[in-house]
Each structure stands twice: as C-alpha cells, then as structure tokens.
Amino acid sequence: MDHPIVEMKGVEKIYPQGGADVHALRGLDLTVKKGEFTAISGPSGSGKTTALNLIGALDVPTHGSVEVDGRNLSELSKTEQSRVRLERIGFIFQAYNLIPVLTAYENAEFVLMLQGVPPEERRQKVEAILEEVGLGDKLDRRPNQLSGGQQQRVAIARAVVSEPALILADEPTANVDSKTADALLTLMQRLNEERGVTFLFSTHDPRVMERAKRVITLRDGVVVDDERRDEA
Amino acid sequence: MIWKMAWRNLWRNRRRSVITLISIAFGLLLSITFTTFAEGSYTGGINTAAKMNGGHVTIEPEGYRDAPSLKKTLPDALTLAEMAKTKEGVKKVKVRIVGQAMAATASETVGASFFGVDPAEETGDLFLLNHLVEGEPLENTMKRGVLIGRKMADQLDVRLKSKLVFTATDKNGDVVSGLLRVRGIFETKVPIVDRSMMVVPIDWVRNLLGYGEREATQVAVQIHDSRDSDDMAEFFSAQAKSQGGTASPWYKTMPDLAGSIAMDRSSNYVMQIIIFILIGAGILNTVLMSVLERFREFGIMLAIGIGPRRLWMLVMAETLVLALLGLISGLAVSMPVYWYLHTVGFDLSATMEEGFTMGNIMWDPVIRATMYSEHLIIILGGVFILIMLAGLYPAYVATKTRPLKAIQTI
Numbered sequence: 001m002d003h004p005i006v007e008m009k010g011v012e013k014i015y016p017q018g019g020a021d022v023h024a025l026r027g028l029d030l031t032v033k034k035g036e037f038t039a040i041s042g043p044s045g046s047g048k049t050t051a052l053n054l055i056g057a058l059d060v061p062t063h064g065s066v067e068v069d070g071r072n073l074s075e076l077s078k079t080e081q082s083r084v085r086l087e088r089i090g091f092i093f094q095a096y097n098l099i100p101v102l103t104a105y106e107n108a109e110f111v112l113m114l115q116g117v118p119p120e121e122r123r124q125k126v127e128a129i130l131e132e133v134g135l136g137d138k139l140d141r142r143p144n145q146l147s148g149g150q151q152q153r154v155a156i157a158r159a160v161v162s163e164p165a166l167i168l169a170d171e172p173t174a175n176v177d178s179k180t181a182d183a184l185l186t187l188m189q190r191l192n193e194e195r196g197v198t199f200l201f202s203t204h205d206p207r208v209m210e211r212a213k214r215v216i217t218l219r220d221g222v223v224v225d226d227e228r229r230d231e232a
Numbered sequence: 233m234i235w236k237m238a239w240r241n242l243w244r245n246r247r248r249s250v251i252t253l254i255s256i257a258f259g260l261l262l263s264i265t266f267t268t269f270a271e272g273s274y275t276g277g278i279n280t281a282a283k284m285n286g287g288h289v290t291i292e293p294e295g296y297r298d299a300p301s302l303k304k305t306l307p308d309a310l311t312l313a314e315m316a317k318t319k320e321g322v323k324k325v326k327v328r329i330v331g332q333a334m335a336a337t338a339s340e341t342v343g344a345s346f347f348g349v350d351p352a353e354e355t356g357d358l359f360l361l362n363h364l365v366e367g368e369p370l371e372n373t374m375k376r377g378v379l380i381g382r383k384m385a386d387q388l389d390v391r392l393k394s395k396l397v398f399t400a401t402d403k404n405g406d407v408v409s410g411l412l413r414v415r416g417i418f419e420t421k422v423p424i425v426d427r428s429m430m431v432v433p434i435d436w437v438r439n440l441l442g443y444g445e446r447e448a449t450q451v452a453v454q455i456h457d458s459r460d461s462d463d464m465a466e467f468f469s470a471q472a473k474s475q476g477g478t479a480s481p482w483y484k485t486m487p488d489l490a491g492s493i494a495m496d497r498s499s500n501y502v503m504q505i506i507i508f509i510l511i512g513a514g515i516l517n518t519v520l521m522s523v524l525e526r527f528r529e530f531g532i533m534l535a536i537g538i539g540p541r542r543l544w545m546l547v548m549a550e551t552l553v554l555a556l557l558g559l560i561s562g563l564a565v566s567m568p569v570y571w572y573l574h575t576v577g578f579d580l581s582a583t584m585e586e587g588f589t590m591g592n593i594m595w596d597p598v599i600r601a602t603m604y605s606e607h608l609i610i611i612l613g614g615v616f617i618l619i620m621l622a623g624l625y626p627a628y629v630a631t632k633t634r635p636l637k638a639i640q641t642i
Contacts, residue, residue: 058535058636079539086537093639097532101240106233113233114537158536 004067005166005198006032006055011064013050013221024050026221027064032166032200037192039201039212046218048202049170055200056089056168057081069165086114090159090197092169096151098143098158104130104150105139108157115162129157133187149180153187160191169201173208185211234542238549241522242557252518252554253561256615259511260562261569263504263611268570268601269578270500274493275602278458281489282482287326287452289464291316291472291479296449302331302441303403306477309448315471316453321460326353326452329437333400335380335430340388344380346398346430348437348448361431367392367416373435377415381426385417392417398432402441410440451477458482459604504611508618515558515622519551523626530630531638540631547630551623555616562615573601 013025025047032038040048053059054066057073066073069088073081085091090111098107105126112122130136133153143151152172159167169188173181189211191197201208209215217225242249282288291312293304306312309327316325329348334341351370354361361369361379370377378396380388390396392414399409412432420426438447451472455464461481468479483490523530530543538546581597 053636056535082534082537082539085535086539089537091535093532097528097639099237099529099533101237101244102233106236110233111536114539114542 004031005034005036005069006030006200007065007067008051008054009065011051011054011061011066013047013054013059014062024221025054025061028218028222030216030223032198034165034198035192035196036214037189037199037212038214038216039203039209040216040218041203041209042218042224047221048218050221051218052168052170052200052202055166056091057084086111087162088165090162090164090167092152092155092159092167092172094171094174096143096148096155096175098151098154100143103140103142104135104146104154104157107143107154108161111158111162117162125161126157129161130154132191133157147180149176149184152176152180152184156184156187156191160195160197163195163197166198166200169199169203171203171205172201173203173205178207181205181207234546234549235553237546238553241526241546241550242553245522245525248518248521249554252514253558255514256511256554256558256619257561257565259507259514260559260611260615261566263507263615264562264566264603264608265569265573265601266500266503266507267607267611268603269573269599270496271604271607272573272577272602273599274497275458276599277489277493278482279454281486282452282454282458285452286328286330286450286485287324288455288458288461288482289453289468289479290482290485291451291453291468291477292449294476294478297480297485300331302329302401302449303405305403305443305447305449306451306472307444307475308446309451310446312451312468312472312475312477316451316468319464319467321455321457321464322453323456324454326350326454327434327448328450328452329434329441329443329448330450331400333398333430335378335384335388336397336399337388337390337394342384342387342428344384344428344430346400346432346437348432348434350434361418363418363420364416365419367414370415370431370433373433375433376410376412376436377433378412379416379418379431380414381429382417382419383423383427384430385414387427390414398437398440400437400441403443408440408442410436453479504614508614511615512618512622515551515554515619516625518554519547519623519626520629522550523547523630526630527633528638530633531635534633534635535639543633544627544631547627548620548623551620551627554623555619558619559612559616563612570601570603574603575600577601 008028008030011025011028012023015022015024028051030051040051042048054061055068060074068084071084073084076084099110102110108126108130109122112125130139133156135150135153138146138150146154173184176184185207188199192199201212203209213229215227216223291306293306296304313325313327316322327350331346333344333346335344350373364379365382370379385391388396394414396412396414397409398412399407402408453464453468455461465479465481472479533543577598577600579598
C-alpha cells in the first residue's frame with residue numbers, strides 16, 4: 001500500500017507571460033502512494049491544475065523532478081511520455097471528453113486497443129467495467145445519447161479499464177448534479193477500495209474532499225496543508 | 233478501430249464530405265472524359281490516316297521516304313503482304329504502288345500523287361473510295377479507269393468517261409504514258425486531296441511502269457491497336473530487309489499528324505493538371521478543416537496515450553477512406569458517360585466544318601471516346617496519390633497538437 005506512485009521533489013513551474021513570469025508552483029514536494037484516494041484542493045491559481053498536468057506528463061517542470069511509478073518524466077522523450085500516459089495513467093476530465101464517434105463500449109475499449117490487448121480480453125474487461133459502472137445496458141450508445149452523469153461513468157470506465165497505476169481526475173463532479181456527483185464518487189470510492197486503484201483529484205467540490213482519504217491544500221504553488229484521513 | 237473511427241469521422245460533417253466526394257467525382261468525370269475523348273479522336277484520326285495513307289505501319293523500299301522514286305520497289309511485295317496477313321494484331325494489308333505522275337488532257341496538265349490499288353482489296357478502306365460523289369469505284373486491277381478529285385476534274389475540265397493521259401517515270405527512268413478513262417470523282421473537301429490525288433488499277437500501272445507481277449512500292453499494314461505500331465514496324469523491318477525494304481510506324485510516315493496529336497495531348501495534360509490541383513485543393517480544405525475542428529479531441533486522444541504516429545495514421549486513414557469513396561463515386565459517374573461517348577459518340581459536325589483536317593488528315597466529325605487501361609490507371613492513381621498527399625499536411629498538423637493546449641486542463 002505504501003509504494004510511491006507519484007513523487008514530486010522541489011517542483012517549480014514558471015510560465016513566461018509578457019515581461020513578468022508567473023510562478024505556478026514554487027518548490028512543490030508531494031508524494032502519493034499506491035491505493036490513495038487523494039484530493040488536491042486550493043483556490044484558483046493555487047497550482048493544483050498545474051500539478052496534475054505535470055503528474056500526467058502533459059507538461060514538464062521548470063525545475064525539480066516528477067516521478068510516476070518510479071519513472072522520472074523529465075528524462076523521457078515525448079513518445080515515452082505518451083507511453084507512460086497510455087500505460088500508467090488514467091484521465092478523468094471535467095468535461096468527460098469522450099470520443100464522439102465511438103460508442104460507450106468503444107470508448108472504454110480504445111485505451112486497451114492502443115495498448116495492444118487481444119480482442120477477447122478487451123471484450124471481457126470492457127463489458128465487466130461498464131457493468132460495474134452501471135452502463136451494462138448502454139454499451140452501444142454514443143456520447144451524445146448519454147446523460148452527463150452517464151458520460152462521466154464511461155470516462156471513469158475508460159480510465160480504470162486498463163488498470164493504470166494512477167488515475168488523475170480534474171473536477172470530475174463539476175458538470176453533474178449533486179445526486180449524480182454522489183453516485184460517481186461512490187463508484188470511484190468503490191473502485192479504489194475494491195480494486196486498489198489510486199485516485200488523485202483536483203477539486204473545489206466539498207463532496208469530493210469529504211470522501212477523500214487525504215486532502216492536500218495548495219496555495220501560491222506550495223503545500224499549505226496535508227490532511228490524512230486514512231482511519232476516518 | 234482506426235478504420236471504424238475514420239469512417240465515422242468522415243460522416244460527422246455529412247454535407248462537407250458529400251460535397252467533397254462530388255467534387256472528386258466531377259473532377260474524375262472531367263479528367264476521364266477529356267482523356268478518353270481526346271484519345272478517341274487521336275485513335276480515330278490515326279486510323280483514318282492509316283486508311284488514307286500507308287497504314288499504321290508502312291513497308292517501303294529503304295530510302296523511299298526521303299527520296300520517293302518509282303525506281304525504288306519491293307521486288308516481292310506480295311510475299312511480304314501474305315506474311316503480314318498472318319501476323320497477330322494485323323487487321324488489313326494492302327499492296328500499293330504509290331508515286332508521282334502527270335495527268336493531262338488535250339488542254340490541261342496537272343501534277344498528282346497516284347495510288348495504284350487492287351479495288352477488290354481496297355473496298356471501304358482507301359479513304360478516297362468512300363467519298364465518291366460521281367461514277368463508280370474501279371472495276372478491277374487492269375481496266376483503264378481512274379478516280380480523281382473534284383478539283384482536279386474541274387482543273388482538267390473532265391467529267392465521267394472523259395479520257396486523260398497518265399504520264400510517269402518507269403522503273404528504268406524512262407517516261408511512260410498510258411490512257412485512262414475517268415470512272416469516278418471523289419470529293420473529300422480537303423483541298424490538297426481533291427486537287428492532287430488519283431487512284432488507278434494496280435496491275436495496269438504495274439505494267440506501265442515495267443514492274444514484275446509481285447512488285448510494288450508499298451505494303452500498307454493496318455493494325456488493330458495503333459499503339460503497337462513500333463513493335464510491328466520492328467517486326468516487319470526484319471522481314472522486309474532481305475528485299476531492301478524497311479517498315480515505319482505511322483508517326484514517322486505522317487509527322488504532321490503526330491505533331492498535331494502531341495501538341496493537343498500537351499494541352500490536355502495541362503487541363504488534367506488543373507483538374508488535379510482543384511481536386512487536391514478541395515481535399516486539403518476538407519481534411520484540414522476536419523482536423524482543425526477536432527483540435528480538442530486530438531488533445532484528449534494524445535492525453536490518453538494515442539501517440540503521434542497513431543494519430544497520423546487516423547487522419548491518413550480518413551483521407552484514404554475519402555480517396556477510395558471519391559474514386560468509386562468518380563468511376564460510378566464517369567463510366568456511364570464514357571459508355572455513351574464510346575458507343576454513340578459525340579457528333580461535332582455542327583461545329584466542325586466539312587473536311588476538317590488536323591495534321592493534313594481529315595477527321596471524322598463523330599468522335600468516340602476510347603479508354604486505354606494505362607490512362608485509366610494514371611488518372612485514378614494520380615487522383616489517389618494527390619488526395620493522399622493532400623492529407624499529409626492535416627495529418628502532420630494533427631500530430632503537432634499539444635495535448636495540454638488542446639484540452640487546457642486535464
């Protein structure tokens with residue numbers, strides 16, 4: 001349970017903006033261990049999205065190092081970073097971001113296909129995960145035929161199906177109503193507890209923070225609070 | 233799944249894809265129609281010229297073409313002709329004596345080119361015989377008849393059954409003369425033909441010129457496919473060598489016609505290039521728009537790990553599907569049009585003056601499209617390659633998508 005999935009050491013991220021540089025992160029140190037259900041919170045501009053971008057190999061730090069599952073992302077080529085995203089990280093976006101021409105089944109299958117998983121194994125995994133997220137009867141629906149909550153369930157299934165080391169979720173409940181948000185959080189919590197999937201959220205949502213086992217609070221690019229509720 | 237996505241992406245903007253397919257189909261229709269129509273007219277012109285002159289392949293004595301002379305002959309032209317008739321791909325073979333002569337009446341004299349022919353062999357072939365407006369074809373190879381053009385008849389002031397004196401230089405260089413009676417008058421509307429050509433019986437002129445009974449100046453070989461002229465000429469040159477003969481393809485015996493066709497073909501190529509560019513621009517627009525519209529989507533795909541190579545393949549797969557659909561649509565539209573133009577033809581007589589010539593050859597006003605497989609392959613292959621090339625830039629643009637910028641936040 002205590003194997004570090006994410007390890008950020010002295011991470012700085014500076015965005016040049018006109019004449020004045022913007023320091024999004026100022027020497028951030030952060031460790032996330034396997035099986036955690038962690039939320040990063042903080043006001044807008046605190047650096048939580050930047051932190052998730054760096055952990056997701058979508059951006060590189062100006063200084064410091066980011067390791068995901070033991071691999072230093074700064075030392076990887078773009079292709080290798082792409083490989084890390086494919087094999088080690090699952091993404092859940094605020095706006096669902098499903099591929100519109102693919103059905104729920106195909107969206108979930110897509111990552112497995114990219115990983116080269118054999119068709120039969122893909123079928124078993126995809127059917128199982130969609131059943132688990134409560135969409136077993138909507139396999140053939142395209143995103144525009146699903147509600148927001150259902151789309152986010154597909155997004156969760158897509159992120160989880162390949163059993164990545166880490167799932168990064170950016171405001172996953174921001175675009176759904178309270179009831180759906182609760183259902184989604186329950187789903188993710190269950191996946192965390194039953195499958196041991198590591199979740200790292202960026203959120204403002206108090207409901208997410210309530211359910212998180214650990215809440216890291218950022219302000220001005222540094223950790224100002226790190227509350228663990230493992231035994232809660 | 234890449235192909236499934238490519239297919240579905242193509243139909244996301246149905247109207248744009250349909251318009252693009254229509255533009256490809258229309259471009260192909262233009263390209264195929266222009267090419268087959270032009271090739272049909274060239275083939276028709278070459279075949280007409282072959283009938284009118286010395287065939288697609290002309291077997292003559294060595295040096296005859298540079299310095300025509302009735303002293304230069306093929307001693308056993310009949311054997312060459314019999315051999316040629318057995319060659320695969322040969323349509324018809326004519327033995328002729330072709331040369332220069334004077335035609336004279338009591339008051340007028342004109343210089344003329346003459347064809348000494350076997351009327352039984354030439355029926356329907358020698359172009360002049362199809363344009364008889366008065367009288368009848370020659371009776372046989374010996375009877376003293378002559379067919380002359382309308383203008384020559386007017387110049388000599390002769391009419392049917394009038395006598396004229398035929399004077400030429402024989403095989404030994406002596407001037408010889410014979411009396412002929414006008415049996416028919418032709419009118420092709422080609423001034424040079426109607427003014428200076430005449431047709432005489434071959435055996436009669438053979439006797440007059442002192443030739444042996446198997447001797448002639450020309451073996452005219454018509455073949456089924458004019459594109460085989462080079463191979464045929466090479467073959468017949470080898471066969472005729474033993475009697476001092478050589479064979480030439482039509483474009484060497486009729487350089488004016490060959491030049492006219494080459495020039496026309498060049499302008500056709502320019503037209504094809506313009507059509508191709510228009511098709512390419514349409515495709516580039518379609519695929520590029522489709523890529524730029526999906527900037528965010530590509531960002532998501534890259535974020536979840538698709539990798540630039542696979543993304544490139546996805547865009548190229550969409551381009552390939554578009555290309556294949558475009559080619560199928562183009563063929564579906566073009567083939568019925570081609571079939572009509574091939575079987576019924578297009579009658580240009582309303583716009584083409586009678587006796588229209590190109591390269592000094594009279595052309596049939598009804599032009600029938602002719603498709604050669606190599607042209608179809610070049611057009612389809614060219615359009616296909618062009619479409620795929622047009623897809624390269626959008627595919628490159630897709631791979632350069634920065635996922636972070638595209639999705640803004642993860």
